[in-house]
Amino acid sequence: MSLLDNLKWRYATKKYDKTKKVSEEDVARIVEAARLAPTSSGMQQFRVLVISNQELKEQIVPIASGQQIVADCSHLLVFAAWDKYTEERIDNIYQVTTTERGLNEGHFNDYTNRLKSVYLQQSPEENFAHTARQAYIGLGLAIAAAAELKLDSTPMEGFNNAALDDLLGLQAQGLKSVLLLPVGYRDAANDWLVNMKKVRNAEAHFATYIK
Numbered sequence: 365m366s367l368l369d370n371l372k373w374r375y376a377t378k379k380y381d382k383t384k385k386v387s388e389e390d391v392a393r394i395v396e397a398a399r400l401a402p403t404s405s406g407m408q409q410f411r412v413l414v415i416s417n418q419e420l421k422e423q424i425v426p427i428a429s430g431q432q433i434v435a436d437c438s439h440l441l442v443f444a445a446w447d448k449y450t451e452e453r454i455d456n457i458y459q460v461t462t463t464e465r466g467l468n469e470g471h472f473n474d475y476t477n478r479l480k481s482v483y484l485q486q487s488p489e490e491n492f493a494h495t496a497r498q499a500y501i502g503l504g505l506a507i508a509a510a511a512e513l514k515l516d517s518t519p520m521e522g523f524n525n526a527a528l529d530d531l532l533g534l535q536a537q538g539l540k541s542v543l544l545l546p547v548g549y550r551d552a553a554n555d556w557l558v559n560m561k562k563v564r565n566a567e568a569h570f571a572t573y574i575k
């Protein structure tokens with residue numbers, strides 16, 4: 365099946381079969397798709413936490429407005445982004461790239477100075493608005509990777525970010541939660557959405573071709 369067929373097959377699953385578990389190999393493929401996401405200036409401003417611990421998933425249900433899918437899914441992915449930019453974070457990323465590409469020390473100095481002059485004079489909130497956007501790119505690729513593996517997933521913004529950050533100790537890691545992605549197998553017999561038509565803007569409304 366092509367990517368487009370798989371994207372038509374997927375839907376924001378509302379009911380998971382809690383008896384079915386996704387293999388660790390398949391979870392790793394989904395995480396890898398997110399890791400390969402392009403990010404602004406290649407800074408890889410987000411991380412993914414993969415929760416399969418049932419007790420912890422249950423604890424997240426009330427934080428996610430009672431959405432039971434976070435407990436019934438097989439694995440719950442949490443996308444979390446840098447809470448702010450720092451000189452050290454920018455330098456670290458470009459130090460790794462310099463080393464891995466065998467470039468001369470200081471190769472990126474002009475560029476990192478430009479990045480610092482933009483991001484370090486912004487507020488942490490403005491920084492996070494930017495870092496969080498990178499997490500959405502990873503989310504999109506993870507959803508597509510799951511669909512290619514015929515695994516179900518549900519992108520979720522409907523949760524209390526601050527409460528989840530507390531529960532997972534994200535603040536101490538300089539991270540803030542952005543998105544949740546339950547992954548698992550649909551419970552087709554009990555999911556009200558499974559047979560509903562996928563509704564999107566008509567192509568003519570969506571894309572404008574300027575030739």
Ligand SMILES: Cc1cc2nc3c(=O)[nH]c(=O)nc-3n(C[C@H](O)[C@H](O)[C@H](O)COP(=O)(O)O)c2cc1C
Nearest residue numbers: 374375376377378431518519520521522523562563
């Ligand atoms: C960023 C984002 C946040 C979402 N948050 C939730 C959520 O908290 N709970 C939920 O059940 N669905 C959530 N959805 C699912 C959307 O409602 C769904 O993707 C949309 O209606 C399109 O339907 P489809 O994904 O089935 O094609 C979210 C989707 C996105 C992209």
